[in-house]
Amino acid sequence: MRDPARKPAGNPAGRALLAVALVLLAPVAQVSVVNGLGLPGGGPDLVLIGVVTLGMVLRPMAATVVGFAAGLAADIAPPADHSIGRHALVLCLIGYLCALVPADSSAGQRTAAALGGTLGGALLDAALAGVLGDESWTSVLGGLPGSLAWTVAGGTLVAVALVSLLPRRRRFGGPASRAAARGHYTGGHHA
Amino acid sequence: MRAAGRRAPALLVLVSVLLIAADHWITLTPLRAFGSGVYGSLENVTSSVTRWASDARRLETVERENARLRAEVLTGRRPTAAVAGAAAAYQVVSAHAIGFGGDQTVTLDVGTGSGVARDMTVLNGDGLVGRVVQAGPSTATVLLATAPSSSVGARLETSREVGLVTGVPDRGLLRLSLLNADAAVRVGDRVVTLGSENMRPFVPDVPVGSVVAVEGTSGALTRTALVRPFAHFSTLDLVTVVVGPGRPGDGAPQ
Numbered sequence: 072m073r074d075p076a077r078k079p080a081g082n083p084a085g086r087a088l089l090a091v092a093l094v095l096l097a098p099v100a101q102v103s104v105v106n107g108l109g110l111p112g113g114g115p116d117l118v119l120i121g122v123v124t125l126g127m128v129l130r131p132m133a134a135t136v137v138g139f140a141a142g143l144a145a146d147i148a149p150p151a152d153h154s155i156g157r158h159a160l161v162l163c164l165i166g167y168l169c170a171l172v173p174a175d176s177s178a179g180q181r182t183a184a185a186l187g188g189t190l191g192g193a194l195l196d197a198a199l200a201g202v203l204g205d206e207s208w209t210s211v212l213g214g215l216p217g218s219l220a221w222t223v224a225g226g227t228l229v230a231v232a233l234v235s236l237l238p239r240r241r242r243f244g245g246p247a248s249r250a251a252a253r254g255h256y257t258g259g260h261h262a
Numbered sequence: 263m264r265a266a267g268r269r270a271p272a273l274l275v276l277v278s279v280l281l282i283a284a285d286h287w288i289t290l291t292p293l294r295a296f297g298s299g300v301y302g303s304l305e306n307v308t309s310s311v312t313r314w315a316s317d318a319r320r321l322e323t324v325e326r327e328n329a330r331l332r333a334e335v336l337t338g339r340r341p342t343a344a345v346a347g348a349a350a351a352y353q354v355v356s357a358h359a360i361g362f363g364g365d366q367t368v369t370l371d372v373g374t375g376s377g378v379a380r381d382m383t384v385l386n387g388d389g390l391v392g393r394v395v396q397a398g399p400s401t402a403t404v405l406l407a408t409a410p411s412s413s414v415g416a417r418l419e420t421s422r423e424v425g426l427v428t429g430v431p432d433r434g435l436l437r438l439s440l441l442n443a444d445a446a447v448r449v450g451d452r453v454v455t456l457g458s459e460n461m462r463p464f465v466p467d468v469p470v471g472s473v474v475a476v477e478g479t480s481g482a483l484t485r486t487a488l489v490r491p492f493a494h495f496s497t498l499d500l501v502t503v504v505v506g507p508g509r510p511g512d513g514a515p516q
Contacts (some may be wrong), residue, residue, distance in 0.1 A: 079315060083478025090298060091450045093382065095304070096304070099301055099304040099305055099308055099361075100308075102305060102361035102363060102369065103308040103309055103312075103360060103361050103362075104308070104361035104479045106361070106363065106364060109360075109496040109497075113364055131268075131270070131271070132270045135270045135271045136270065136274070138274075139277070141503070142278070142421060143281075144297075144301065146360075147293055147301065148297050148300075148301035148302075148305075149294075149297060149298050149301060149302050149305070149360070149361060149369040149396070149398060149401045149402075149403050150361055150363040150367035150368050150369040150396075150401075150403040151297070151363060151364075151403075152363065152367050152395055152396065152403055152405065153365065154286060155281050155282070155284075155285040155290050155293055155294070156277075156278045156279070156280070156281030156282035156284075156285060157278075157282060158274060159274075159277075159278040159281060160278030160279060162283065163271060164271065164275065164277060165272040167270075168269040175428070184402050190367055201391045202479055203282065203286075205365070205411055205456075206365060206410070207411070209410070210410045214364075225462055249297055255284040258325075260423075
């Protein structure tokens with residue numbers, strides 16, 4: 072709350088609305104629409120892409136909570152039959168890590184972060200599915216290429232969207248707010 | 263701020279790990295029921311809207327099918343006699359598939375309120391679909407027969423040889439392992455369910471699929487064959503859940 076220059080994207084009400092929409096609607100859209108299309112490779116993971124997107128514009132604490140809530144929603148929304156808490160664990164970590172990327176980072180950095188977030192999330196979830204015995208390792212490895220391909224595509228879209236949307240807003244702040252953000256960032260580190 | 267920003271993830275990671283552990287030792291039924299209530303209802307609404315949008319086309323399809331079935335009844339030809347027979351002998355509930363999971367599961371829009379419970383057979387007009395693995399208040403989760411973790415007792419319809427049908431990951435096929443290593447099995451043989459004790463989870467003689475390739479040699483320990491299921495799992499819509507044995511005219515069980 073004390074460093075508004077760091078994560079200033081959009082107004083708070085808009086971000087809260089996006090977070091609620093993500094938690095309530097993304098799991099439903101995933102099972103009712105995306106998975107029903109019968110896409111080769113299974114289709115994109117909307118909840119993961121949503122958490123990465125929101126993680127880039129939220130503060131770490133908020134991003135973690137949103138990631139956890141969205142993950143838990145994906146864990147209990149029928150017809151999920153895997154361990155409850157698996158997606159919650161993966162997505163609160165991914166949300167937190169994506170929120171650590173400073174808002175004033177370059178387009179390249181944000182692209183890399185979005186790609187890393189979606190890729191890391193998909194890999195961690197697949198690994199957990201194998202470790203927890205939700206799926207056999209053969210089916211985990213068999214499904215991995217398809218889910219990774221969709222995730223990379225989704226991560227790229229998120230990155231492109233963020234890169235094209237965010238710089239326009241940053242012109243209001245300019246270099247001064249960037250310096251302020253840096254100052255707060257390092258200052259907070261020692262606290 | 264930074265410290266708080268680090269405590270929150272640690273706490274939520276801990277909560278997630280505890281949830282995973284709890285779900286492995288005790289089943290978190292209230293949480294699943296909550297998910298069924300909230301997200302199942304949303305899935306139901308989404309599915310109803312898409313069905314309503316395509317109602318005119320669906321009505322025409324149904325009318326055509328109805329006309330064809332009437333004609334078949336009149337001419338005495340019954341191509342799906344086994345399915346019709348199986349469904350007629352039990353108490354059944356019909357349901358729509360309203361959600362598709364990533365791990366070979368589907369949501370149905372019926373739950374414990376309609377008498378659906380764990381380990382019930384799910385079939386459609388083509389053949390076996392799977393079994394109910396979870397039942398919430400208004401939705402049920404079905405594990406498809408093609409899931410790697412699914413296994414169904416089965417037999418060859420003509421020779422009555424007994425075996426086990428399991429899912430083959432990613433290919434939409436099933437693998438039939440016959441207990442008798444010397445059993446004769448040919449491409450095109452029909453596979454039906456063997457049936458379980460007390461009809462749960464599987465009722466007998468539901469068509470499963472037909473053999474498309476024979477794998478093992480006669481010297482191997484078991485004889486295996488690849489089976490193409492009759493049901494089209496990617497376009498599931500209307501299915502039937504067998505909720506119990508019973509004569510026609512009985513009230514709903516429980």
